[in-house]
Amino acid sequence: MNPETTDPAGRGTWLMEAARRLAAEAADLGAMLVVPWNAWQVAIAAGLFALAWALRAAVAPGLHGWMRARSGWPRWRLRVLVLVHKRLRLIFYVLLLWATVWMMREITWPSRSWLLAILADLATAWLIVAFATRLIANGPLRRVVRYGAYAWVTLRILGLTDEAERLLGRAAIEFGEVRLSAWMVLQGAFLLALLFFVARVIARQSAARLYANEELSPSMRVLSVKLLQVGLYGAAFVIGLRAVGFDLTGLAVLSGAVGVGLGFGLQKVVSNLVSGVILLLDRSIKPGDVISIGETFGWINSLGARYVSITTRDGKEYLIPNEDLITGQVVNWSHSNDFVRLDIHFGTAYGNDPHTVRRVAREAAAGIDRVLEDRPPVCHITGFGDSAVNYVLRFWIRDPAGGITNIRGNVYLALWDAFQANGIAIPFPQREVRILEGSEIRTRRADA
Known part of the structure; x- marks a missing residue:
């Protein structure tokens, strides 16, 4: 066990020592930058950054217009172009830095370009990290990896990895026998x-x-x-x-x-979650099935860990909890097969021949495209009502995903046309009003 992390006095001494070392290193860095050639390198780096900024401002609009004209390219190429467009300033800066380092090493002594070489290494490493981390699709995870890689390559190039590891290793929290340091957290985050x-x-x-x-x-x-x-x-x-x-x-x-x-x-x-596993194991529903649950009718898009996605005919997407599909009543129109029988109820006047009505109804339904011919429609009398003879017309379809209401509407419309062509009347309730003798009738003018 590290005494510096358990003893408050030791921890305070260590913090003061770390602060003194940092102050000394900062003073050494400041003294180095005062040296004429080092100051000239800092000024050159700043000037190159301004030049990279200007080049980006001049090139970026034309590149953006050229990219918009590449609509037929594969998506991965367009993504690379977008990334290049976003990192154009850093790309120019890296190129300018390395060109300047090469020229200074050829014209002057190599020692007079060491600071620019370090900046070139850093900028190149940052550019590689920026491109490499774009392979990570998750946004928060990509940012964590990117900034962690930025910090690691910076410490690596500057030669401060050992000092950083010792510094982060001493910043720790202990829970009984468990010691959790900042270095362990960073390592774990990067590895995870x-x-x-x-x-x-x-x-x-x-x-x-x-x-x-x-x-x-x-x-x-x-x-x-x-x-x-x-x-x-x-x-x-x-x-x-x-x-x-x-x-x-x-x-x-x-x-x-x-x-x-x-x-x-x-x-x-x-x-x-458990209901979702049960649904997947018993295969009572599957993607593509047409189901009805309550007032919701549609087909299954996907089965999730917590819910089932159902899309209706009007384009709405419902997220039904898995538990409702286990405990509630579900109508699966395509569980074992895709055949669905539909019933249509109607009535005709007593003056029409029932045999003719049944034949005309069957022929009208059979003329609809989605009605199956190998399972022909049937029509039966279901009762004698107050003002009509009641019938039920039954027919089969095999594509419930195509909709139920629309096929019913088409069959009703076909019945209407067939009844009109064959003189079959569809009765409606009629009421007769009688005025008792001696009653007084009063009328009121509409404009009164």
Whole structure:
């Protein structure tokens, strides 16, 4: 155990010593910059930066217009061009620095360009980091890796890695037997970011292959991808912590406390997660199925860990919790097959021949495109009403994803046209009003 981290007096002495060393190094740096040739190098670096700024201002508009004209290029090329456009100032600065260093080494002594060479190395390293970190798709993770790499390459080029490691290693917090230093935190953050990036790449490539595997059902593909992602990210987390020397045995108590918190405070979330696994295992629904739950009718876009995405015919996307699909009544129009039978109820006048009505109704429904011919429509009498003979017309379709209301509307319209052509009347309720003898009728003018 380090006494400097446990003894307050020792910690204060160490901080004062570190402050004195930093002040001495700053004074040495200031004295070096006062040397004429070093001051000239600083002035040259500033002038080159201003020149790079001016070159960027002159070139960037033309490059942007040229990029907009490259609409047919592959997306990866356009992304590289966008990155070059954003880093144009730094690119010019790197080129100008190296050209100046080369000329000064050829004209003067190499020692008179050492500061410009260091700046050129730093600018080049920063440019490489800026380009390399664009491969990370996650924005927050990309920023963490980028700024961490900026700091590391800067310390590496300046030769301050050992001093920085000792300084960050002494800044620590202790929890019993566990010692957590700033250097360990930085190492862990960098390693975790790198491992998560690798896990993301592997998961994405593996997911593409799993989704392309026709031997697996859609539900098993989704379940396999989810399990693969959880396994890869979990392994990346554990490996990253172990690599920096973090003791994972202390997480056992914490995981138990988290489990109790999940049991009480996150019941709905855990229920949705478990329900999602059940839905994937029993394959009751899968991406592409047409379902109805409550007033929502649509087809399934994706199965998530917490919810199911359903898109309706009017373009709305509903996120239904997995628990509702387990505990509620769900109509899956395409669970075992895509055949769906629809019923249409109507009535005709008593003066029309029922045999003719049934034949005309069947022929009208059979003339609709989406109505199946191998399962022909049927029409039955369902009862004798007050003012009409009631019928039910039944027909089959095999594409419920194409909509239910529209096919019903087309069949109703076909019935209307067929009844008009064959003189079949569709009755409606009629009321007869009688005026009793001796009653007085009063009228009121409309403009009164």
